[in-house]
Amino acid sequence: MKVKCPECGGDIPVPDDVVVGEIVSCPDCGQEYEVYELGPEGPKIRQAEVAAEDWGE
Amino acid sequence: MAGAVMLYDRLRWEEKELMKAAERRGFELRTVDVKSLVLAPGRSIAMELGPLVLQRCMSHYRGLYISALLEASGVRVINSFKTTRLCGDKLLTSIELYKAGIPTPRFAVAFTAESALKAIESLGLPAVLKPIVGSHGRLVSLVDDLSLAKALLEHEEAMGNGLHRVHYIQEYVPKPSRDIRAVVVGEEVVASIYRYAPEGEWRTNVAVGGRAEPCKLTGEAEELALKAAKVVGGEVVGVDLMEGRDGLLVNEVNPTVEFKGASQATGVDVAGKVIEYLEEVAKR
Numbered sequence: 001m002k003v004k005c006p007e008c009g010g011d012i013p014v015p016d017d018v019v020v021g022e023i024v025s026c027p028d029c030g031q032e033y034e035v036y037e038l039g040p041e042g043p044k045i046r047q048a049e050v051a052a053e054d055w056g057e
Numbered sequence: 058m059a060g061a062v063m064l065y066d067r068l069r070w071e072e073k074e075l076m077k078a079a080e081r082r083g084f085e086l087r088t089v090d091v092k093s094l095v096l097a098p099g100r101s102i103a104m105e106l107g108p109l110v111l112q113r114c115m116s117h118y119r120g121l122y123i124s125a126l127l128e129a130s131g132v133r134v135i136n137s138f139k140t141t142r143l144c145g146d147k148l149l150t151s152i153e154l155y156k157a158g159i160p161t162p163r164f165a166v167a168f169t170a171e172s173a174l175k176a177i178e179s180l181g182l183p184a185v186l187k188p189i190v191g192s193h194g195r196l197v198s199l200v201d202d203l204s205l206a207k208a209l210l211e212h213e214e215a216m217g218n219g220l221h222r223v224h225y226i227q228e229y230v231p232k233p234s235r236d237i238r239a240v241v242v243g244e245e246v247v248a249s250i251y252r253y254a255p256e257g258e259w260r261t262n263v264a265v266g267g268r269a270e271p272c273k274l275t276g277e278a279e280e281l282a283l284k285a286a287k288v289v290g291g292e293v294v295g296v297d298l299m300e301g302r303d304g305l306l307v308n309e310v311n312p313t314v315e316f317k318g319a320s321q322a323t324g325v326d327v328a329g330k331v332i333e334y335l336e337e338v339a340k341r
Contacts, residue, residue: 055117
């Protein structure tokens with residue numbers, strides 16, 4: 001499966017077993033996206049959050 | 058059938074493994090993105106999420122506050138609010154370890170750059186400066202001269218956030234270029250690894266390129282890891298141990314433990330162990 005990168009128009013590969021919440025990244029421009037919905041028209045993506053100071057384990 | 062909810066804000070390798078492990082074991086694990094939740098304490102949130110929650114937020118503060126709110130609403134959260142509060146704050150963790158008599162590196166806290174410099178002098182150079190909240194080795198600095206320390210402290214003070222003016226200073230422990238990560242689930246160490254610092258780096262975090270290798274824990278190390286987990290009430294945690302000259306020291310306890318390195322280096326199905334533990338708790 002592929003989705004269009006809203007940033008650069010590149011093709012972002014999305015695994016067939018993708019789950020909501022999964023992070024995908026554009027091989028062309030490197031932007032990271034979060035899959036937020038799986039619909040009949042394919043996965044919907046939005047820009048993933050960038051790492052914040054309190055992120056970690 | 059009793060199941061659980063896994064709260065997340067970003068699905069890491071670990072969360073995906075937990076989902077797969079739950080599916081394999083036939084355990085109902087519903088995933089909920091905390092970014093989509095609107096939370097008010099009370100029955101409705103408990104009804105929406107159910108009696109048992111595995112809190113796996115990458116953001117410490119999201120995890121912390123949601124745990125408090127859920128517990129106030131009668132939900133059992135793993136790890137507990139108490140554990141997340143103590144372990145998400147390196148100063149509170151150190152104090153808790155100290156109170157329990159668990160060997161840990163010497164540390165001091167200072168509230169101005171000036172007093173922090175004095176603390177560094179009294180602990181001796183080199184010393185380690187750490188943000189009290191943070192992970193993956195971010196902004197953790199090894200200082201071996203006072204003018205560098207001064208510059209770092211001034212930068213911290215300029216960062217605006219009040220937490221950066223609480224200066225946590227830890228002695229530098231001379232040790233092999235590795236530490237030990239023990240993954241504790243329930244009352245068991247399920248996997249343990251050495252984390253080797255990459256070339257040209259003193260930090261061993263896998264996030265900065267540290268390499269994981271299997272580690273067979275000695276009885277002493279295992280006992281220490283379990284004890285450290287216990288004093289902070291940790292149920293699923295990563296205990297970091299250092300091999301100091303005079304014996305093992307507990308450095309940190311991680312409340313939202315990342316176990317990719319540990320799973321891949323040891324072949325242990327850590328995610329499966331976590332789900333198994335959830336099953337047990339759900340039955341109680």
